[in-house]
Amino acid sequence: MTTAYSFSSQLYIDGRRTDGDSDASLLVRNPATEELIAEVPQASLSDVRRAVEAARRAFDEGPWPRLKPAERAAVLLRMAEEMERRLPDLVAVNIAEAGSVRPLAESLQTRVPVAHLRDMAERVMPAFAWDRPMQPTVAPGIGISQGVLRREAFGVCALISAYNFPFFLSMMKVIPALAAGCTAVLKPAPATPLESLLIGDFADAAGLPPGVLNIVTGDIEAGRELTTHPMVDLVSFTGSDTVGRTVYAQAAASLKKVVLELGGKSASVVRADADLDGAVRSALAGITTHAGQGCSLLTRTLVHESVHDELVARLSEGLAAVRVGDPADPATTMGPLISEAQRDKVEKLIRVGEEEGARIVHGGKRPAGLDRGYFMEPTLFSGVDNSMTIARTEFFGPVGVVIPFATDEEAVRIANDSPYGLAGAVWSADTVAAHEIAARIRTGAVTINGGSAGVNSRAAFGGYKQSGLGREWGEFGLDEYLQTKTVSWAAR
Template sequence: MTTSYTFSSQLYIDGRRTDASSDARIVVRNPATEETIAEVPEASPVDARRAVEAARRAFDEGPWPRMKPSERAAVLLRMAEEMERRLPELVAVNMAEAGSVRPLAETLQTLVPVAHLRDMAERVMPAFAWERPMEGTAAPGVGNAQGMVRREPFGVCALIAAYNFPFFLSMMKAIPALAAGCTAVLKPAPQTPLESLLLGDFADAAGLPPGVLNIVTGGVEAGRELTTHPLVDLVSFTGSDTVGRTVYAQAAASMKKVVLECGGKSANIVRADADLDGAVRSSLAGITTHAGQGCSLLTRTLVHESVHDEFVGLLGAGLAAVRVGDPADATTTMGPLISEAQRDKVEKLIRVGEEEGARLACGGRRPAGLGKGYFMEPTLFLDVDNSMTIARTEFFGPVGVVIPFGSDEEAVRIANDSPYGLSGGIWSADTTTAHSLASRIRAGGVTINGGSAGVNPRAAFGGYKQSGLGREWGEFGLSEYLQTKTVSWAAR
């Protein structure tokens, strides 16, 4: 069944829809059919500047930062209710612009971020320590004093999201920013702007004050304006580590706070005593979920040499059963890459893998019979050394590598021998040893035997090393958008 959807083709600035300053447009294509599904404004630096100025006025003069947390929470809950009412529309837009298969579109892409919004308003904000009294005695010779330590909104935030999970990533930035009392300018990725534009509708329906949330659709120039504008206090970016370093450098000139989530090449360790069926399902998901376009996917599988051949046989059978095609087809289990440029990048890396001596066990080509759409076969490389490009570079495509190991020490060494450190996995019947190994993995999150289902809002999401700075989700994400102030007075 097809669900219709609508969206605005205007920017959202200062609480109203508005045209861009030029006629430049961004063409949005369905990656499964290559058809144009929308055209949206390409915001210029002038438009981005207008949005920043609106956010600045709303922060300095408007009610939002000065509301009680409970009052802000009530507005966020109204936003959640409106999102829930329009979930079928969000799902339809996500399938059309991001190429998600329906089960993914209905869960992680849409319903999960709404659940995070509810969790923030219902659990995190009421229990958060917005202020607390200073405790203990003063230092010798200083005298007695009393005071409070307050958590206050950071200010104007530039929120720059990636294309792979457009609504989810926009929400993971907007939720804590708004909950903290900040004001924001959101710039979605140019490939997938439509779901983020709908946030303007939800803000209006909930009664969010003008200027608190602004949405501009644009490319590099608009992004640079947001990361360098002197009125912006904080920048939150999700994307490649290459662009993340550029954002970090641009923000440094005015000493903005920067929160970065920049991808990974995460290792999935399969010990000799692992449940191979479960481990295979985990590695299969790491390769095929959203056609491999996920920063925390486990795409580097480290398998104990004693079970290597059995594991590879099971994984190969699983990959052979993947049905690649249009997400609108209910039988499809893996959709397309986002664009022709991304598919070209993946194909180039596959050729590099073969040139460096890795063995292409399956896939590596465009699927037969799909003349339109940016599709790739699920692909697996064997005989991989961890020094190879394909073991160190994030594909952002449906490609996995398998690397054998002989001991736990070797597995930890290989897992940590990466410029990234976003996530990881360990499969073992010996959970005590698995917990010990997890503590040695240099990554922001490690699952044991599959971890918990879903994306838990009580978790802290973020990475070590070049995977980024800061944390997202729940109270950990909220804290990134808050300044800490001490107010003290003389004791009497």
């Protein structure tokens, strides 16, 4: 298990590195080579409880919630500086444990979350209305009252992240929680714990007080302990809608606040007058980015019947040019799925699509010559009806479907006929018509002609329906980790 990068493989509890009190461990494998790259401690339930207790002490007795926002912002900026210094390590670990191709590893996976952290400390926190005065109110026969609305940290937060964007998704929870003055226990996905464990190094380097951020590993039992522990006030979870419902139910017994960022089956509406070059590039990205392992990727392409065949032909041609292979190879443009189990799931859904009558235009198999690693060909289905399983189920793999429509009304109906509502897109030369369609699609974000807030910190990220509850990024994410307290008094 020799590596060209450094990482911390221990748990991080109460400001200290520890192997925990269990002999169990998690084996981290490179999904492109199946090579064992790290062995990290598997946190026991007692380790998780110690982490929660440390976070509780740090919130109830420590300085962090009582610091001025500017003081917390200074610590977060020091964390950002340390992350920037260690970016080569983060990139290398991401390629090895998550299977990202290098351009993705160097951008969305690592640099973007650091930019979000800087934005929180430099823009959001200084301008945020932490205390809002109430206008004096005259109560006849009683007097005049006045007061202030205070925004205060929610408390101890359980932050449960997903495997596909390990550092990015963890930081989208850690950033607003710490900015708000909360304390936290972070649990990364078992398949990709290394980048999240590194965050403990950044916390130490920045001088974060002990117990403010704790990082433990674990799977179902550790997650259940975090979502049910009486000392936890808020749970933020990113993952599948199936697990999200379980998290929601577990947290409900103690009425914890829950923020859920879940799945998607996002639709791109391509009108007859669309720029097909741009629409095709977008659809290709929706299928191939991180091998389709992204909740907000555009995997349903709804195209006007007059340009349907041309778009399908162009998509098929584009997919044929994709280079599938080891992401450590600069020539690779699409890497592996995270595990054998995930590949099996994708292959099973592809078979279901064929059985239901859809037609594979490209792909559908494991790539020839790649005997090791969890690879799949990028796959495109046509002849798809929106009632089919492959049009309604999230693959979380490199598979896209094309569905024709005749009118804008039909396109909106198909786009909204989904249990999910996370992202969407509209392509049209008529920007007024495109905006009208975007306004009618029931989803958390819609882009028009490729113009996008993207991962801009000023955007709000989150979904409708079974895509989740709450929002992340910038001031919208910060707001989820704050309570509002009314303090009032009589004017004399």
